[in-house]
Amino acid sequence: MSKISRRTFFEGTGAGIVAGAVPLRGQQAPAPAPRNTIQITVNGVAHKLEVEDRWTLVEVLRDHLGLTGSKIGCDRGECGACTVLLDGKSVYSCSQLAVWMNGRSIETVEGLSANGRLDPLQEAFIQHDGPQCGFCTSGQLMSAKALLHRNSHPTAEEVRAGMTGNICRCSNYNRYVESVLAAAGTLSADAGGRKA
Amino acid sequence: MSTLNSVGHPTSRIDAVKRVTGTATYTGDLRLEGMLYARVLRSPHPHARIRRVDLSKAQSLPGVKAILTRENCDIVWGSGDTRNKRYLFNNPVRFVGDAVAAVAAIDRHTAEEATRLIEVEYEPLPFVLEPEDALKSDAPEIQPGGNLSPNNQGKREPEVYRRGNIDEGLRAADHVFEEQYSSAHINNAQLEPRVAIAQWQGGRLTVYASTQGISNCHTEIARDLGLKPEQVRVVCQFMGGGFGNKNQCHDFDLMAAMLAKQAGAPVKLEFTRKEDFIAVHGRWPTKQYYKIGVRNDGTLTAIQLRGYSGMGPYRKGAGGIGGIEIYQCAHVERAVHPVYTNKAVSANLRGPDYPQGVFGLESLIDDIAYKLQMDPVEFRLKNMTRKFLDQTPYTSIGLEDCLRRGAEAFEWKKRWNPAPGSAPGPLKRGAGMGMGSFVSSLGRSSAVIDLDSQGMYHVHVGVTDVGTAAKTTMALIAAESLGVPLERINIIWGDTDRCPYSVGESGSRTTTHTGYAVMEAAKDLKKQLAEKGMPKGTDMLTATANTNPTIPGVARYSFVAHFAEVEVDTDLGHVRVTKYVAAHDSGRVVNPLTATSQVKGGATMGIGMALHEELLYDRASGQPLTAGYYGARVMTHRDTPEIEVVWVETEEPYGPYGAKTLGEPTIIPSVAAVANAIYNAIGKRVKDLPITRDKILGVLA
Secondary structure (H helix, E strand, O other), X not given: OOOOOOOOOOOOOOOOOOOOOOOOOOOOOOOOOOEEXXXXXXXXXXXXXXXXXXXXXXXXXXHHOOOOOOOOOOOXXXXXXXXXXXXXXXXXXXXXXXXXXXOOEEEOHHHOOEOOEOOHHHHHHHHOOOOOOOOOHHHHHHHHHHHHHHOOOOOHHHHHHHOOOOOOOOOOHXXXXXXXXXXXXXXXXXXXXXXX | OOOOOOOOOOOOOOOHHHHHHOOOOEHHHOOOOOOXXXXXXXXXXXXXXXXXXXXXXHHHOOOEEEEEEOOOOOOEOHHHOOOOOOEOOOOOEOOOOOEXXXXXXOOHHHHHHXXXXXXXXXXXXXXXXXXXXXXXXXXXXXXXXXXXXXXXXXOXXXXXXXXXXXXXXXXXXXXXXXXXXXXXOEEOOOOOOOEEEEEEEOOEEEEEEOOOOHHHHHHHHHHHXXXXXXXXXXXXXXXXXXXXXXXXXXXXXXXXXXXXXXXXXXXXXXXXXXXXXXXXXXXXXXXXXXXXXXXXXXXXXXXXXXXXXXXXXXXOOOOOOOOHXXXXXXXXXXXXXXXXXXXXXXXXXXXXXXXXHHHHHHHHHHHHHHHOOOOHHHHHHHHEOOEEOOOEEEOOOOHHHXXXXXXXXXXXXXHOXXXXXXXXXOEEEEEEEEEEEEEOOOOOEEEEEEEOOOOXXXXXXXXXXXXXXXXXXXXXXXXXXXXXXXXXXXXXXXXXXOOOOOOOOOOOOXXXXXXXXXXXXXXXXXXXXXXXXOOOOOOOEEEEXXXXXXXXXXXXXXXXXXXXXXXXXXXXXXXEEEEEEEEEEOEOOOOHHHHHHHHHHHHHHHHHHHHOOOOOEOOOOOOEOOOOHXXXXXXXXXXXXXXXXXXXXXXXXXXXXXXXXXXXXXXXXXXXXXXXXXXXXXXXXXXXXXXXXXXXXXXXX
């Protein structure tokens, strides 16, 4: 590692921007972090990947497979924006290390619609105005999908319980419940139905 | 009210498919060629002088490409403080979370590791957390000149509003009530954490921002970096919420730009969730001292408020305590002191001045109604505002209908208990309500509409759509004004290279400001079309509107009344909201589907503010303790009752098709409604937000 010296780094883009500078040069390639090879199936497609031990599943999905539908809202297992299905069950993909995924099957929001046809949940989310800002929506959809896997005709209370790990700060919870009930065919007038 | 073709019909969002398929591209989803990742090092002290920063270890870490500190970056973040010079990196640091350095590296793990390798020598300074303590003569000085932040005239005095003579009003009263309330610092907690990607191409800077206002962001980045406006482009295609804390250019936009400059590569700067809670801003905490005079017949004679708002160490927000506008009263005096403290910075969160102010005011009004043995709804009907500040006529006012129709839908008479707390328990039910108003301004914005030869109307508007369905609203207004089906409208948004100036999506102004510009541009285009006929080939007809309507001599406001029923477990202190009705006068509702969602969301957020949320600090160390979703206990699916929405569509003569403001009124009276319902259930009043289980058990003990 060569000694670092100070020099003016910035060219004049206007007064007041820069005083000194911290040049960084002569660096070696980054020290390799421990890596492992994993084989995973994502939305039906098999992938062989070399992953760093510290990478989470959501990082691999977003940064290495380009599947950015799963969002990072908190990166600490609180909000649910990164929810995916792992062998059919909903998990927070920020709280799963990629190296644990060897041989596992993952479904993300990108896999919900098949052959250009939206999933009934997606249709219901559109019709009943599920997403406001939409940042939590992928996670809400995947939690709903997992819920309907295990309970195809949930009540409103069961939907709330099944999706309570998915925070929506726009707080559009009524609409999400209504959407899931509509997709399940269990929407009744008094269970989240639109009054307006 | 006349029926229209597009406006007023429930319409799914025009971008809904993208939002449900994971294909909506939010800023953090972008990855540019050669992009670096950045992290920020923050002060662990509430107040400290930085003696020395040693970067050598961080610089030697392979993969580190740029580091900014105060030493090499003395940019002033203009929007970060309206009174003092706030640098991107400040010395002294003034709260836990004040930025000390920013690092860009080849990946986020390396950047994070590098921040840990930066050695900082701090000299801790005395700190103060509560506004009233900060005003004591022996309090540590947070900003030069004292801890009372200067008012709008630049004087070290509180912000004062007066009408009549408060002493006269109090003398005219048969009863004078005095009470104090407090509200907490809570975080906006939008799901999308802060992120910015900056890229320099030649001398031109592109910032992919997560912003509520690309136009403001653009102007302010250029101003703060000393660039010409044409050297800056701001892009924000999808936006994961902000609720007021992404209104302007933020420090992370500027840091990303400067890191990218230093590294010679695009930089993505991401905040962690914890940073979002402690280092951005939330709602200002308040202390409120009310004195209210009333006659035996229930007529208000005087309202006095002395308030203190904790602004954190920088004056980013106004710090107001609103609500008194909703009452007719001859003698009013309000003095609010915005005070510097060593807690997280406070600024806008949905209806900035109001939910906390209305909580205090409506709590005391409720007490007064009980004392006079009046129904709280009747008391409000008697004393509600008729003219703005008893002086200026409203363009339209549906407050009385909000109260009457809301009460009816809620079944107020059935649910409200005239003898609070008298139920046997342990589960006790009660009903409460509150009301509010919010300015529905008209003002400057622009729109451009291009008509092509295929008959598509390309509407350019500088909105980002923060979740309000702004794009859909603009499309509905365009379709209505042009007299064409919605399918012929193509909205072009979120890019300062492609969109004209738009007011930011703050102050609930997009429909009324930018929607008005769309309407005017459409009028012009129709006129051109009649004169010139359809364009041919690659020709376009283009209409531009730069509008800034004014309506002198009148006040334009939205009105709202919320009703809540709660069930309180008097053994456990647990509160469950069991029925909720929100009645809104926002003039004509442009899109009843998405507008209803907004009301449901705002009311629910208010319930969380009433019952759960607070960024707590350890008094001894000045450390924030409850950063994050679990700590804040934001509302979840299970906490949320069904919110029933009642629309009071007044005939409003101004604005696009008579639409008034909606986004922020939705939260204004919700906190008060829940608080008053708890009182009605248990017969005891909690005067400090949030109304947590321990406080309920405390007043019951």
